[in-house]
Amino acid sequence: GTEEKISTVSKTEYGIPEGVSVYDLRITAVDDRNDESPSSRIRHPRAVKIGVQPVYFVPMGKIMTAMFEPGYGATAYLGLRNFFMQNIELGISGGAVMLPGTDTEKVDSMLFAPVTFDAGYHFAMGEFFSVMPCVSLGFAYMELEYKSAAIPKNRSSFEPVGRAGAMVNYEFEYLQLSAGASYGFIYETSGLKPFVEVYIRAGAIIDL
Numbered sequence: 001g002t003e004e005k006i007s008t009v010s011k012t013e014y015g016i017p018e019g020v021s022v023y024d025l026r027i028t029a030v031d032d033r034n035d036e037s038p039s040s041r042i043r044h045p046r047a048v049k050i051g052v053q054p055v056y057f058v059p060m061g062k063i064m065t066a067m068f069e070p071g072y073g074a075t076a077y078l079g080l081r082n083f084f085m086q087n088i089e090l091g092i093s094g095g096a097v098m099l100p101g102t103d104t105e106k107v108d109s110m111l112f113a114p115v116t117f118d119a120g121y122h123f124a125m126g127e128f129f130s131v132m133p134c135v136s137l138g139f140a141y142m143e144l145e146y147k148s149a150a151i152p153k154n155r156s157s158f159e160p161v162g163r164a165g166a167m168v169n170y171e172f173e174y175l176q177l178s179a180g181a182s183y184g185f186i187y188e189t190s191g192l193k194p195f196v197e198v199y200i201r202a203g204a205i206i207d208l
Helices: 061-067
Strands: 047-059 071-081 088-100 107-121 129-148 151-172 175-188 191-207
Touching: 047 061, 047 088, 047 175, 061 191, 071 107, 071 191, 088 129, 107 151, 129 175, 151 191
Parallel strands: none
Antiparallel strands: 047 071, 047 191, 071 088, 088 107, 107 129, 129 151, 151 175, 175 191
């Protein structure tokens, strides 16, 4: 509940003592008259982030909306923050969404399971909040369940997928909570199939 001075340094680097969490440290500037600035949290250690997020998936465009209703799914995420540049976050995510058909007499459902590489940049909005524009590129496994002459059939494929969006992040010590939305596309030989995703994310931060 109180702050205690543990060191005064005149260099631009400081080694964190053994057994001290970076989240417990604050830093202040001292001028030549020995006046101190307000203390600030050390915001951006290198960290591994893991999380899970429920997803609400909305198909867009004439073809997708004619075939499928909005669906729900879940995604897992593993990311690296501040490893290569401050405020840059790189990660990989994968999950699955099930879309019910609009006319179940013709199309029963479609499984959409993307795996993407993700990149974003954090813009700080206070001590614990940030806004992060982000982009993703990867591939999706798609399996369509449909009926032909009243006989159930399925068709599967791997298609390129991409998305761009933004999320609001709350990061406190070892906890992360985020909410965001993205606009994306599935690239097929017949053309782009757009979609919108809305999601929340909860997970852990492991500082290194």
